[in-house]
Amino acid sequence: MSQAPLVSIVIPAFNPRFFSQALESALAQTYQPLEIVVCDDSPGDEIQQVVQGLSEPAHPVRYLRNPQPLGLQKNLLRCVKEARGELIKVLCDDDRLFAPSIALQAQVLIEHPEVNLVFALRVFNDEGNSILPPRIENCRFAPLDVLLKGDDMLAIFEGTRKNFLGNFSAALMRRADVLEVLPALIHKGAGFVALLDLALFICLMRRGNLAALSTVLSCERLYQGRFSRTPQVLKAVATEWEWLLRMLSERSGESAPAAGWVRYVELARAAEQPRPWRELGVLHVLGNRSAVVNGRVGGESQSYEEFYQQWLAARCLSAAEQRLLPQRIESWPRRVRIVPIVMDLAGDGAALERTLGSLAGQLYPAETIVVLSTAAGTAGEAVLRQPLRADWAGQLNELIPRLDTCDWFYLLQSGDQLRDTALLVLAERIANTPAMLCAYSDEGALLDGQSTEPVFKPDFNLDLMRAYPYVGRSLAFSRERFLSEGGFDCARGELAPQDLLWRLVENVGPQTIEHIADIQIESEFPFAKWLSRPQVIEASEGLVAAHLQRIGVQCRIRHDDLPLLNRIDYQHGARPLVSIIITCGDSLPALQRCVEGLIEQTAYNHYEILLVAAGSRDPDMADWLAAMGQLGGNMLRVLPYAGPANQAALTNSIAAQARGDYLLLLSHDTRICTSDWLDELLNQAQRPEVAVVGARILATDGSILHAGQVLGMSGPVGSPFIGEALGARGYMQRLQVVQNWSAVSRDCLMIRKDVFDSLGGLDEQSFGADLGEADLCLRVDRDGYLVVWTPHATLMLAPALAPPQAPEQQMQEAEQERFYRQWLPKIARDPAYNPALSLGFSSFSLEPSLRNNWNPFCSRALPLVLGLPVNSSAVGHYRVTGPLRELEAAGRVIARVAYESPTTVEIERLSPDTIVLQGRYSDGAASDILRMKKYSSALRVFELDDYVVSAPKKNSHARNKPANIEQMLRDGIALCDRLVVTTQPLADVLSDMHSDIRVVPNMLAPEPWAGLSSRRGTSSKPRVGWGGGTSHTGDLEVIADVVRELASEVEWVFFGMCPDALRPYVHEFHPAIGLQAYPLKLASLNLDLALAPLEFHIFNDCKSNLRLLEYGACGYPVICTDTEAYRGFLPCTRVRSNTTEEWLQAIRMHLSDPVASYRMGDELREAVRRDFMLGPDNLQHWMWGWLAD
Template identity: 45%
Template sequence: MILDRQGSLADVITTVGSLSESRYPELVPMLVSANAEVVGEANIPARLVQDGSHVEAINELVAGADLDWVLVVDAGVEFTSTGLLAIAQKVASDPQCRALYADEFQLTELGARGACFKPDFNLDLLLSFPLSLCRYWFIRADVFRTEGGFDPIFADAMELEFILRLVERDGLVGLEHVDEVLLTSRVPQLRANPVEQVAIERHLEQRGYQARVESFLPGRYRIDYGHEVGPKVSIVVAVRDHLSLLQRCVDSLLEKTRYGHYELLLVDCESQEPATRQWLDGVEALDSEQVKVWRFAGELNYSAMVNAVAMSVESDYLLLLSHDVRIVHEDWLEQLLNHALRPEVGVVGAKVLDAMGCIEQAGIILGLHEVAGRTFVGEPGDAAGYMNRLQVPQNYSAVGSACMMVRREAFIAVDGMDAERLGAFYGDVDLCLRIRASGLLNVWTPDCVVMRDGIDLPVLAIDGALARQAALKAEREQMLQRWLPVLARDPAYNANLSLSGHGFGFEYGTRRVRHPLLPQVLCYPADATGCGHYRIRQPLEALREAGLVEGTFSGTHLTPVELERFGAQTVVFQRQIMDPQIEGMREVKALSGAFRVYELDDYLPNLPLKSAHRETMPRDVLKSLRQAVALTDRFVVSTAPLAEAFADLHSDIRVVPNCLPLPWWSNLRSRRRRGSKPRVGWAGGSSHQGDLELIADVVRELAGEVEWVFFGMCPEKLRPYVHEFHIGVPIELYPAKLASLDLDLALAPLEQNLFNDCKSNLRLLEYGACGFPVICSDVLCYRGDLTATRVKNRFKDWVDAIRMHLSDLKATAAAGDTLRAQVLGNWMLDGENLVRWRAAWLPD
């Protein structure tokens, strides 16, 4: 439904035109407009409306049309080409879905574009800031008709009122979100909307609340739920020295807490400083009913301490409060109870500011810092935050324990905190997740503000940096094993937002995929040069262009959360032989269901003695290889001899020969006989010292008969005999540079050893793509059907073969043409060669 409130034909044409570019074809555009001219020229089903009767018109059009889903948009929005396809995929896979929404780009009046990346359905965010979620909802047509469509009384808040009716009917079930950009719209204006406020009040009344709704800023609301009960709250403060901070916390709490039905439990966790112990003894001697000192003996385990308190008190609510918190507003406890007393809520967190008045805790985002992290840290305390989220109450998956209120009944129902495995770092996050999984909401509210200096007792209680690191690692592994899918897709966050820093940074386009229905492949290339391109980067790019897979590559291992978030079906590890790399592979095997492929192009256990890469190999490279390969589901190599040499390392070894990527090699041209003498040369990298020494005497012998051309490497002792030496270039420039050498004859010498026997014929392919005729060593890797002159590694054989070619340059050039035709016809990265790569990388 295109709603043309302004009577703009241009806006209507813009929206209809963008729909014509959609990859999803089953669309029925309809128009509701206040302009008769627009209705007459739109060429789509249309209804002319006057006096704000657009709601009735929409309802009538839906009632009379054969539709499965309905969406109302403003005229002028532009749909993305894939957004509707993503919506269709979602509803096809989720029969329970009643209504859903997606993300959007937004344009300012000056043309600047921003992004509105929304969380999954978030009841408290919807009620406190409707505009953040209540735009452009897809509604199932039968649900729309059953509910009687939009309510004309709420014409200025029709989507909000309708969605709230769905909440009243069946709760949050079937209200979904797709984190794909659906459309680009104009930035909506935040304005006072009395109809919107009435819709919220009516909804809360239907749910049994005598609530008061206040619009404290345009379009943003503060709700007082009007609870009549005043339950007892046990405020739990862990104490281990730091007396000055503790005293400030207690003094501020006693002076500035208006709500009186609480008890303050100071739990001494074996404080060592005499002043702290003396002060606690003095408090205990007061025998106060409101301020009590409890003793917790043994090694400090924060989770165990909280569990012990929870099982001992009779209060309905626990308030976990850090010892370094300072109370600044008298109604802080009432603001927490305002949400905690709602039967659908299990946990409530506060806005915590640091000593400078900046954000210290404002909800926790899952996936940050590899497990979970505090968001908006360091922003000014009065900042609005992304999508104004620092201004309004909302549902988070977890909140921090610096100031956290928990329904004691819910705490006990999930067996409290995990004292055995999560005693210091992630116990609060795990608790929130288990309470959320039980069906309750976790709420963060900016209306309760406290301040702290940020000293975490549970962490400081672990003596020594190494011990703290070990404890953190153990808790991290436990959280990943327990919650990885949830950590990767926090419903309070968005997959288009970054998992780095303090959250809410843009990551749109990073590691995203163009075709989500294709198999997703994540590759870890070993380098950014030769093998990394030929065996990983170029095959992946060619597969993507051919529409056979989707995916990306990364120079570093993704964290388990990032990998889970990416959703790779296959992970390809190329030449991963160092201990940190192998440890990362172990983590992938333990935590990910992805198919794992190991890729190798060389026989690493026996590098040539003069290879520049020998010193970079692990001391026992074969042991490292065995460990790495054993962690994968398949082993892919470039040649049959390499597969035979590694036959005992894996039960599933696939051979995929090297091929040349078309963009680099398919259209090269070189000139012949442009030198005063025949141009004879060699090209390659810095690891061929031993190979070039094979032809050192040949170079000297023929220096007067040819122009020697070397590219990439040239031993110093050969420089006096070389006509041209070209230094190496970046890999993407290598093909064109090689062709520009205009060689009349190219040489490919290789030492006779197991390493070279296992190599591929890549050098012949590269020379052939340039049309160079080739003389090569008669070694295993160069044997086959490719046209080349093969010689034994003897001085006479090399010299005779070169002079033979020089004696008939016409026939030599014809051999180069034949080789080029063979390479371009059979050895390019396309067709069946690509299918072979796909089969090797994907599970059978």
């Protein structure tokens, strides 16, 4: 085997701010051999100190100080020259690499000599390392790891000014190529700077192919002070793009197969000969991804703060939703009277006024407002003022009984500002949730008037609440229950309201505590600041001690690093027997380490070890087990298992033979880290309300591997906090405290044996391989027991890395389907997590939500229609988003739109009544619809506007059309409850694909189409023209000779597209523009006559009359082909034969009598406005098409 090539990571360093993180990420690379070269161009010595502070680095590091500042260009060139590696990565001094980055990218360059550029996906993060939402620049444009034709990719950059490939840090190159090209790009320091990375990449693509990996391998940092945001660099961007376009226009080489298309081959098949090249519509993919990015918040944000503010701004009621509020409130079971009580503890009159201002702006007004303050102020009809006493809890005990018109009261402080929907959401929740007696919500901070520091809390979490009062201070209570509980206990001081919450839990149950998972309140005195108050810290232990004393629990409370956090040692007294069940696996060394470490390092000794050898053919394993079986006695038993190859059945079989009061399922790959791990598990497990306990599990590098599990995270269930440092506190201190999760890792799971038996053990029929323990945890919860995770029991796990084989993969997929079917409502709303947080790449990070997706209510006033358009341009607008928007504005539906297929969890959270699936006939579309059918009861409507089975050959949509497109279309339609099409001919040709086909014609939105006007007779010659999309080559060829013939008699005006052969005869050409500007642009053409030619083809027969509607809205007289699409009552001149002679005759007829021609245009406009506008009467068509009968 040849030796792996040396790779150089070069860092042209200038900014020391994030340099240490960049260097650490380089040193963490798993690839060998590797060198790191740092060329320091900074004015200070911070970078040098970081390098000199390294102790035994994992890879050689060479530090080079520039005697004189070189600037980016020359410093980069020096880095490349100093590097000794065959392969080179330029790591920007503020970016980071993930550990396998070099290894995965270098493998591609080693195996494919003609590739000279390898990219991997990257994420953007801000200065605080918060992951930012995806955008076009880091979108996944290829479905798999692919090798792409370099020449083809070059053409893409003539059509987009976005670098979607990556920056320097995302690429790996061959050093020889870079050294040959780079000097010319920075000639005499006057070359590329702002776009230097892309310019280099373009030069490399001219010399060879590139590869793109679909794995995220780097982080690019966005922050205000970075080099690319400096004024001189920003100023240079436009000029450098012009340089790039000039470079691209002058290139030679092979042409792309068609505009926007790139040839590619999957990397896994790149060695096949001949190569199985396919075509990827990259520009089309980028356009679709742009719609996805624009449909979610934060796609252009440069920081977490900016992202959060955009997220917050999107969480408001639309004008249509506000108009429906009286109807919504009327539908409640009862109207709730809420009294906010504002305590001005700081005596800050200005802050108090800001709070009162937010209360005055509520969409659901308070019954009255109580202000307790020593600051001057006037009372009004709606505001009751009293001086604030030092014992405010006692004062409230006297005041609240006198509030006869109050159903609920809401505790606030001066400086708090409620969102305008806060009281509305609270009242709606109270009205529809009879059992609730107390409510808390998510909250945020206000810093200099800016929204920041959101806190996204879990639903009521008993053990987290025992750790510290995470619910916060802004609590709402039922006045009636407050009185029956005797009010606040003044002895609890600052935490008297939290004490009342505990008494409600003790006396009625935890189900009475309602969490509103939304930012209801923002404050100048925010969550973290409140928790750090000495009064809160001092009262925290006493709060929990009093709670535990009331329920008769003996315990000792202690504190580790933070005095606020309570660590509870329950005084159980008993020493129950624990049966530790270990399935032996295939690795004898791993099993030996596990068992020997367990015996040697576990302080608690009242346990038995049950070893199960199932399926192993290793003779050494058999010998060792036999020896252990003879030596073990009562403490260690080796049990045979001859049942099915089913992990759940095996566990159940061994559990039946266990003698212990508690079962501990332990992976054979675990290692014991602390002697008290079993004591800590039992500390929680012996509580009567607890059934399952899990441990903190570390990876071999000491980082977090398992710390509880979140439902729906990266699949049915996943682990948060993966990769966090051992000492990290975690979001809301959740890596440091005992708390409840919905599930815990199967690698170390303790359960009470009587509960295990009562539940029938693991469900070996449904979850034999993978999800049995998660299912067990959920059944435990359903029966009213707690699942507890403790950070104080720590183990280490070295998991097997072998990917599952095909049969195992199929079994896992089947189990996942069953898991979703059984637990989807719980998966979508994991009470231990928060719906605002991501279930994907980064746990506890804010999810970039859909822009129009906010729904804070627990009840529904109207049917919800989820539209899934194919794009955000014409077809998606006319057939989905436009009608939906008008239906919502008219108060007929709640509209939601997504430009990507929602996840199963997202669909469950939305719970739509109808899903409109537009044009779902591509690879994988049918399986996606099937997924929706499995997990949603929504009416599925397949929406189609073209006969895609047979597109004209010259139509651009025909390119790369799958050979089996008719079958894919049939499959998708068959999985839906209804098919909605644009025309009767299209319904007729699809009649054998579905029994319920409904024709809903295209219509125009009143705004702006109803108000358009154009001018007539504006030129010395008649203005005759065509306007439309970019896929009408064959249609325009119908009138090619007409254009030539009349070139001297009329002014030809083309908008959208114009065949090159006709350009010499055209007076004006206007290229295609965005949908928003399209109507006004079409009207501004001031045509005296508009043409709508169509080829005679079944595809065109099935098309709609949309072109006539658009022309008619502008008042243009129209001549069109007499095809099925344009037949009907609309006043137009129709050409029957499509011959040049008939077209010429029709045009000259109109031009000879302009008065009559214009009259026809007026009649067409009147017909369009009457019959084809999305007004109140015509919306009924869409209701009939989309809603259940």
